[in-house]
Amino acid sequence: MVEVTGGQACRRLVGKVAVVAGASTGIGRATALRLAGEGAQVLAGSPESEQAAIESLVAEIESAGGIARGAAFDATDDASVAALVDTAITAFGGIDVFHANFADLRVIFADTDAVSVTDDVLDRTLEVNLKGMMRATRHAVPRLLERGGGAMIYTSSSASIVGEPVRPCYAIAKAGVNALVRHVASRWGREGIRANAVLPGLVITPEKRSTMPSDLQQQVLASGRSTRLGEVEDIAAMVALLASRDGEWINGQSIAVDGGSTVS
Numbered sequence: 001m002v003e004v005t006g007g008q009a010c011r012r013l014v015g016k017v018a019v020v021a022g023a024s025t026g027i028g029r030a031t032a033l034r035l036a037g038e039g040a041q042v043l044a045g046s047p048e049s050e051q052a053a054i055e056s057l058v059a060e061i062e063s064a065g066g067i068a069r070g071a072a073f074d075a076t077d078d079a080s081v082a083a084l085v086d087t088a089i090t091a092f093g094g095i096d097v098f099h100a101n102f103a104d105l106r107v108i109f110a111d112t113d114a115v116s117v118t119d120d121v122l123d124r125t126l127e128v129n130l131k132g133m134m135r136a137t138r139h140a141v142p143r144l145l146e147r148g149g150g151a152m153i154y155t156s157s158s159a160s161i162v163g164e165p166v167r168p169c170y171a172i173a174k175a176g177v178n179a180l181v182r183h184v185a186s187r188w189g190r191e192g193i194r195a196n197a198v199l200p201g202l203v204i205t206p207e208k209r210s211t212m213p214s215d216l217q218q219q220v221l222a223s224g225r226s227t228r229l230g231e232v233e234d235i236a237a238m239v240a241l242l243a244s245r246d247g248e249w250i251n252g253q254s255i256a257v258d259g260g261s262t263v264s
């Protein structure tokens with residue numbers, strides 16, 4: 001059985017099918033492991049260039065007794081997002097949970113401020129981080145409805161609710177995701193769809209732990225309201241709750257999981 005990390009072992013998702021879109025690294029990887037650990041059959045998707053990481057994730061889940069498949073998709077390509085959903089249907093017979101987690105986090109380094117940022121940076125950010133979420137919704141919701149409802153879970157960001165002097169395009173895209181969540185919950189809530197966004201604060205992904213200077217990590221810790229920095233398992237745990245029956249009465253919410261850093 002896959003070890004459930006970051007929380008008490010529980011099996012709330014036995015018999016459920018979950019797609020994690022953007023699963024090769026970081027939060028998505030941890031979420032795929034967590035959902036599989038709770039018994040879900042998981043389809044893990046990321047772009048073609050990241051399939052080696054997806055294969056190793058699938059192998060890790062399977063070697064621990066879980067069930068997973070991998071697939072390539074690109075959030076900027078509508079047909080490819082549709083194919084991701086279709087792959088889950090073919091492999092597992094339907095979907096109950098769709099975690100739209102992907103974001104282009106490379107373009108963010110050029111996301112300077114609203115005066116100097118280029119249209120190319122704005123377009124790329126919206127294309128992946130917001131329009132990609134619309135595409136995921138378009139293709140996943142009808143399939144969730146076929147099973148009598150299910151959970152759409154989007155990874156947004158604390159950047160969507162706080163003012164920052166940098167990365168305006170990223171913040172705008174994530175604020176759009178929060179609005180999308182309210183729409184999806186309002187339009188299909190009575191048909192069994194629950195749509196929620198998780199807003200991580202700064203999460204030290206395994207990749208970031210080695211690259212982020214330790215004085216900066218200490219600075220973030222000092223400015224927060226927690227005894228520690230955020231970890232990918234913190235976000236995975238919230239996604240698992242929202243995916244499960246424990247989250248059945250949570251709908252249309254943008255939930256901060258950030259150690260209290262956005263408390264005003």
Ligand SMILES: NC(=O)c1ccc[n+]([C@@H]2O[C@H](COP(=O)([O-])OP(=O)(O)OC[C@H]3O[C@@H](n4cnc5c(N)ncnc54)[C@H](O)[C@@H]3O)[C@@H](O)[C@H]2O)c1
Nearest residue numbers: 022023024025026027046074075101102103157200202203
């Ligand atoms: N790590 C943090 O501090 C933090 C904070 C707030 C929000 N977030 C959000 O969490 C999510 C995951 O971020 P992460 O920190 O784990 O980073 P990450 O770079 O490890 O994960 C990004 C994922 O997006 C996928 N992706 C990127 N471009 C894609 C495309 N065009 N099509 C399909 N998939 C694509 C990648 O394959 C990868 O799996 C993102 O939505 C990010 O905005 C992260």
